[in-house]
Amino acid sequence: MADPKGFMTTPREVAQRRPVAERVHDWKEVYPESPGKAVLPIITKQAGRCMDCGIPFCHQGCPLGNLIPEWNDLVWRDDWRGATDRLHATNNFPEFTGRLCPAPCETACVVGINRDPVTIKNVEVAIIDRAWNDRRVTAVTPEWHTGKTVAVIGSGPAGLAAAQQLTRAGHTVVVYERADAIGGLLRYGIPEFKMEKSVVDRRLRQMRLExxxxxxxxxxxxxxxLSGEDLLERFDAVVLAIGSTVARDLPVPGRELNGIHQAMEFLPQ
Structure with missing residues (x-):
């Protein structure tokens, strides 16, 4: 357990955002420099608010099953390398989820029953941003190659995660993307103020090195x-990670009015 009384003695505190008067003039992330750097002055005490519950409901709240109490405790103990290892044990791209996830883990946090929940999302992004800044996120190359080849169709978060795991397992992986740049929704669907594209490009450089x-x-x-038959002839396996290209319409009054657009018609512009 981190600080045994932290959840009682330390109030919840989140990262300060840039002033609105400054943010309206650009499309950069809303936090100064990066969300990870923005929370560093406060994050150790915030990690210490974790109760390390006997049954950590934050695990169930997290779609990835992140080892949240473990890396909260490691941050409290100033073991950032250990925290990075535990975070990467369940999450290929914590710099993405730490910025974009709606944090259902915080909704599930037991501290939140009668106090404000632990700032889990802030702790996550602080761990990974510091790891990148300290150059502890490096290419992980396989010890041996299987000789097997895999085609991954689509370069969104699912395709990238599959490609990274398969490459590290020793397979030769080729990712096909119909757009002119890699990233899928990470590049074309997420506004710059939520996550700057340099964050995606940084991870792609690592994957290329791998x-x-x-x-x-x-x-x-x-x-x-290329057809599906072409791929099956050239590769031992094919992973389909194309995502949905058909918008889910909303049949409500006013839908027919001018200026009402589907998200993916608007966001890539």
């Missing part, structure tokens, strides 16, 4: 550059 190959502008299908 051996993952990326090919852009390649549509897959009967009308594309």
């Amino acid at each position: 051996g993952t190959v990326f090919k852009t502008g390649r549509a897959i299908g009967s009308d594309g550059d």
Whole structure:
């Protein structure tokens, strides 16, 4: 357990954002420099608010099953390397989730029953941003290669996570993306003020060093550059991570009015 009385003695505190008068003039992230750096002055005490529950409901709240009490305790003890290792044990891209996730883990936090919950999302992004800044996030190359080849169709978060795991397992992985840049929704669906594209590019550089190959502008299908049959002939396995390309409409009064657009019609512009 981190600080046994931390949840009682330390109030919840979150990162300070840049002034609105400053933010309206650009599309940069709302935190000064980065959310991870913004919370560093307060994050050790905030991690100490974790109760290290016997049954940590934050695990159930987290879709990834992150080892939240473990890395909270390590941050409290100033073991940032250990915290990074435990965070990466369940999460390929914590710099993405630490910025974008709606944090259901905090809703599940037991401290939140009668106090403000632990700032789990802030702790997560502080761990990974510090790891990047300290150059502790490096390419992880496999000890041996299997000789197997895998095609991953789509370069959104699912495709990238699959590609990274498969490459590290020793397979030769090629990621196909129909757009002109890698990232899928991370690049074309997330506004810059939520996550700057440099965060995505940084992770892609690491994946290239690990051996993952990326090919852009390649549509897959009967009308594309390659068919499914082509891929099955060239690769031992194919991973489909294309996401949904059909918008879910909302049949409500006013939907027919001008200026009402589907998200993916608007966000990439």
